[in-house]
Amino acid sequence: MNTGKRMTRQRRIILDDIRKNRIHPTADEVYKSVRKRLPRISLGTVYRNLDLLARTGEIRKISIAGKQMRFDGDKSDHMHITCVRCGKLTDIPDDPRYCDVCRETLADSGFVLQSVSVELFGVCPDCREDEDEER
Amino acid sequence: MNTGKRMTRQRRIILDDIRKNRIHPTADEVYKSVRKRLPRISLGTVYRNLDLLARTGEIRKISIAGKQMRFDGDKSDHMHITCVRCGKLTDIPDDPRYCDVCRETLADSGFVLQSVSVELFGVCPDCREDEDEER
DNA sequence: TTACTTGCAAATCATTTGCAAACGT
DNA sequence: ACGTTTGCAAATGATTTGCAAGTAA
Numbered sequence: 001m002n003t004g005k006r007m008t009r010q011r012r013i014i015l016d017d018i019r020k021n022r023i024h025p026t027a028d029e030v031y032k033s034v035r036k037r038l039p040r041i042s043l044g045t046v047y048r049n050l051d052l053l054a055r056t057g058e059i060r061k062i063s064i065a066g067k068q069m070r071f072d073g074d075k076s077d078h079m080h081i082t083c084v085r086c087g088k089l090t091d092i093p094d095d096p097r098y099c100d101v102c103r104e105t106l107a108d109s110g111f112v113l114q115s116v117s118v119e120l121f122g123v124c125p126d127c128r129e130d131e132d133e134e135r
Numbered sequence: 136m137n138t139g140k141r142m143t144r145q146r147r148i149i150l151d152d153i154r155k156n157r158i159h160p161t162a163d164e165v166y167k168s169v170r171k172r173l174p175r176i177s178l179g180t181v182y183r184n185l186d187l188l189a190r191t192g193e194i195r196k197i198s199i200a201g202k203q204m205r206f207d208g209d210k211s212d213h214m215h216i217t218c219v220r221c222g223k224l225t226d227i228p229d230d231p232r233y234c235d236v237c238r239e240t241l242a243d244s245g246f247v248l249q250s251v252s253v254e255l256f257g258v259c260p261d262c263r264e265d266e267d268e269e270r
Numbered sequence: 271t272t273a274c275t276t277g278c279a280a281a282t283c284a285t286t287t288g289c290a291a292a293c294g295t
Numbered sequence: 296a297c298g299t300t301t302g303c304a305a306a307t308g309a310t311t312t313g314c315a316a317g318t319a320a
Contacts, residue, residue, distance in 0.1 A: 045302070
């Protein structure tokens with residue numbers, strides 16, 4: 001946990017909030033939540049700390065094209081699927097076959113693969129139910 | 136090509152530019168390029184047309200998390216890899232196995248898969264060469 | 271004719287940044 | 296003591312939007 005940086009009150013509380021808050025919050029949601037404990041904290045500080053914590057690997061940054069950044073206190077290997085109806089982000093287990101497929105795809109392209117980002121979109125079980133009821 | 140909308144001079148020239156311009160341009164790059172032929176066109180018009188052309192399927196929108204939108208006149212199935220050194224976007228053939236893997240991953244999650252976006256990042260052949268020379 | 275489009279400028283929205291004061295080690 | 300971090304406010308950058316005038320069908 002020693003990153004060569006200081007563990008300020010703000011940083012500790014932000015980290016704590018993200019670890020407890022299992023909703024993959026946006027920076028703004030973290031800001032709102034943390035303000036209950038630190039009413040004078042600024043949004044800038046939240047952004048700076050989220051960025052720093054992500055760079056030191058204490059949290060994960062989830063970036064999905066065209067959407068706000070989200071943050072995840074769960075560092076274990078897993079992917080996310082976004083519900084196209086309600087927008088909710090759900091954890092799903094990681095599947096190592098993606099990388100295998102990528103590596104094969106790129107085999108004779110001359111590229112050296114560095115990372116793969118897979119974004120899944122679908123309808124979540126709750127929204128599926130609602131859809132069915134509408135019939 | 137009939138989309139139920141009007142084919143204005145601006146729209147035709149933007150479409151033409153994207154089809155000829157094989158660089159996966161950003162909206163701003165399209166704007167700069169198209170201004171050679173239409174000096175009074177506005178960036179707003181470029182955005183509106185790129186969006187409309189993407190919605191009617193005449194071009195593809197390439198959205199990569201944290202990056203500007205890019206546009207592709209090549210509608211054939213293919214994916215892209217971003218060079219982490221020079222930022223260049225390169226076409227690579229589509230690999231249908233991604234969807235197979237996704238479908239299996241989600242089999243018992245209750246989700247109905249709608250779409251998958253795979254973003255690859257790596258070092259392109261040109262930048263690899265530069266790296267080697269630096270030794 | 272008339273609904274769709276344009277150019278322009280201002281607005282939006284998430285995120286970043288400059289700065290002087292405050293703080294952690 | 297020192298470099299790091301904070302709160303605040305202003306800046307940024309990409310994209311969107313309101314509006315009155317212009318244009319394709």
